[in-house]
Amino acid sequence: MAEPSSPSTPARSLAAVSPHATDDLPGGVCKALWVGGAGDVAIVAENDAGAVTIPGVPAGTVLPIRAKAVRVSGTTATNMVALY
Numbered sequence: 001m002a003e004p005s006s007p008s009t010p011a012r013s014l015a016a017v018s019p020h021a022t023d024d025l026p027g028g029v030c031k032a033l034w035v036g037g038a039g040d041v042a043i044v045a046e047n048d049a050g051a052v053t054i055p056g057v058p059a060g061t062v063l064p065i066r067a068k069a070v071r072v073s074g075t076t077a078t079n080m081v082a083l084y
Contacts, residue, residue, distance in 0.1 A: 011083035019072040019080075027084050033063045033070070036079025044069040 015027045019042070029046045038059040042051040046066040053074040057063065062083070070080065 013084045015082045015084065017070050017080035017082050019070045019075040021072050024069045025067065025082055027082060029066050029068045030082035030084050031064075031066060032083045033065060033067055034081040034083060035059065035061045035063065035077045036081070037077055039077030040074060041077045041080070042071040042074030043067045044071065 011031055013027070015025070017025065017033065024044075033041070033043065035041060035057045036059060038057060040053050040055045041057050041063065042053045043063070043065055044051045044067065046068050051069070051071040051074060054063065057077055067082070
């Protein structure tokens with residue numbers, strides 16, 4: 001029997017993230033976001049209407065934020081992966 005999914009359980013699937021001006025993440029709200037290349041990340045959190053930019057995220061960081069979108073405006077980080 002599969003363990004129920006919660007924010008604290010390990011991710012069961014991954015998806016490459018392409019920041020977009022208006023679209024949400026194609027897999028819906030993720031558990032966390034892995035940032036492969038350092039930079040700023042403009043994230044729309046699950047309960048927010050607009051993006052908040054997190055500046056200077058180091059490469060290899062996992063941001064434990066339930067994000068529904070990553071905006072192209074304000075994002076300079078690269079190689080991001082959504083953890084579901």
